[in-house]
Amino acid sequence: MDVSGFNNQMLTNSPDMQLYAEGLYCDTYLVRMYGKLHFAKKLKKPYATMPMYRAAFAKEFETGYRLEHPALPQYFSLDDKGDEPFIIEEYIEGKTLTAFVNDNPNYFKTRKHADTFIDELLSVIGYLHQHDIIYLDLKPDNIIVSSIGHQLRLVDLGGCWTCCFDNTTARTPSFAAPEQLKDGYQANTCTDIFLIGRTLQYINVPHIYNKVVKRCLQEKPTDRYSSVEELLAAVRQTRRRGTIRILSWTLPLATIIISLLLLIPGQEEGGSATQRSTPADHPTLHEVSPKPHAIPQQPPLSQSKTAEKSTQKKEKAETVENVTPTPSVKVADDSNDSTKGSMIADLHRAMDKAFNHHLAPLNKYASFDAITWSEHWQPYTDEVERVVKDIHGKYPAIPLSEIKEQSERYMSQTVSPMFAKLRN
Known part of the structure; x- marks a missing residue:
């Protein structure tokens, strides 16, 4: 009756043995022993007869065999009696x-x-x-x-x-x-x-x-x-x-964004959503893409009178400065408003693209640390800087400072919600 047995000729006659890598002094083979993959490192024949190389080969095994570290392979056995000494070690x-x-x-x-x-x-x-x-x-x-x-x-x-x-x-x-x-x-x-x-x-x-x-x-x-x-x-x-x-620039940036948020139309009195008026020379995102607004509430009578007086004073000052405005001036102003609106639209489209590419991926995290933030923030700000320069090149009549102000307004709207996820 046949009985189970092991094949002791694991290396020389193993059909599972195959060359893995060739070196100057040694060759490494991939060998399967008892169903498990191992590395077999063999000293090449020309060097196997030299005492110094055999000593170095034995040194590697003796040194590695006594060490235990996750970054070091395990050494299992050494056969240095034949013409081709070999070491069996962990497969990586x-x-x-x-x-x-x-x-x-x-x-x-x-x-x-x-x-x-x-x-x-x-x-x-x-x-x-x-x-x-x-x-x-x-x-x-x-x-x-x-x-x-x-x-x-x-x-x-x-x-x-x-x-x-x-x-x-x-x-x-x-x-x-x-x-x-x-x-x-x-x-x-x-x-x-x-x-x-x-x-x-x-x-x-x-x-x-x-x-x-x-x-x-x-x-x-x-x-x-x-x-x-x-x-x-x-x-x-x-x-x-x-x-x-x-953190040194993240915290001041958060302060700037919060300050800018205060300039953006939002909720004010009594928790009711009342839209504040925005100066004509600082159009917002809503002016580029109009959306329905809530009907503004009537201000108190005292505020109405104060506002009326203020308006009268402003009109009087403008009358003194420009006694007889000509139609050509008005046409130029309308043209300027149109150019500014186009600039803002182009700026927002480019900044949308930068945000979606660099910062939007952070939304998949519940929170993130300062290092992760910086890896996304730095490329984003670099691209925003390029966008601002490109927009200024396209609209040279609009001051660069105004384009930068618009970009900061955009950033305050899109970036500030992400600070809630930033861990200290």
């Missing part, structure tokens, strides 16, 4: 950072994505330093971005420095720190700080991190951050300053 579904950036060139320009990547990178490099390991060969090809969640995973510990394996370190010349290219180099944590800066530079992080990256990339190790902890503190301080800057 994803792309190298090189491939990911090529496919998603703008992904890390978003603050939220960049912040997550920076936190994960500093976490794993800091963890290695705490265990007396200096990575030394940090580069985009040694970072995997997972397919689900786009989480960072750091692979290939073969070039790292440890106190036990101090003569098998590696570097990539095109990505290395300046000191790594010099004779007699001694491994130092500041080298990893430089490589972190190169990586952040490679993914093109948002500009608020420019000073942090610049210090990481200083040529002299002593001019860089002395540790990952110091670098992390600088990153957090940069974020706080960024949030403070956002």
Whole structure:
């Protein structure tokens, strides 16, 4: 009677084994063991006979096997007795950072994505330093971005420095720190700080991190951050300053919008919806797209008399200033009103488009923080600025200040409701 058994020749004769990636010294295979996918990393034959490469291969396994961090793969087994030593390690579904950036060139320009990547990178490099390991060969090809969640995973510990394996370190010349290219180099944590800066530079992080990256990339190790902890503190301080800057202009903007709202026709006395009159030289959105209005209530008699006297004084002053207005003046005024109405209509259409593109997507959130707001607000204000310039170019006879005032009125009507969702 046949009984169940396991196939011990999992690698050499496995039909499920397939080449995953080719490297200079090692090849990586995708292998299915007991129904589960794993990576099999094999040292190439030409290097398998060299003691230094075999030592580095063994170092990678021994170093990785004792570590536990979410950004590091698990190492399961090592077979270094044959002609082709191999390591079995955790399979990671994803792309190298090189491939990911090529496919998603703008992904890390978003603050939220960049912040997550920076936190994960500093976490794993800091963890290695705490265990007396200096990575030394940090580069985009040694970072995997997972397919689900786009989480960072750091692979290939073969070039790292440890106190036990101090003569098998590696570097990539095109990505290395300046000191790594010099004779007699001694491994130092500041080298990893430089490589972190190169990586952040490679993914093109948002500009608020420019000073942090610049210090990481200083040529002299002593001019860089002395540790990952110091670098992390600088990153957090940069974020706080960024949030403070956002709030510093967000709060005054809210005040301006509220002030402008007071100038817009609205509800006044007794909770009744009475429409206040708007000066003729400041037409509102309602004048461009007329809608039925509530019948205005008659003001009290005392107010009526006061208004009548005021009107009489105004008419008298106008009579003194313009004794005999000619028909040509009136025609010019009518033409000016028509031009102004067309300008407002064009302005509102363009600002509608800018609002719907940049700010309207925020309506899907019940609330949002200052960072999320700034990611949408800055592009919106940039586009509004361009719109104002374009409108002024189209209507040069209308003062730029008046066009800006109309744009601010529009913003007060459309943007102010969104401040209720902004968390402190």
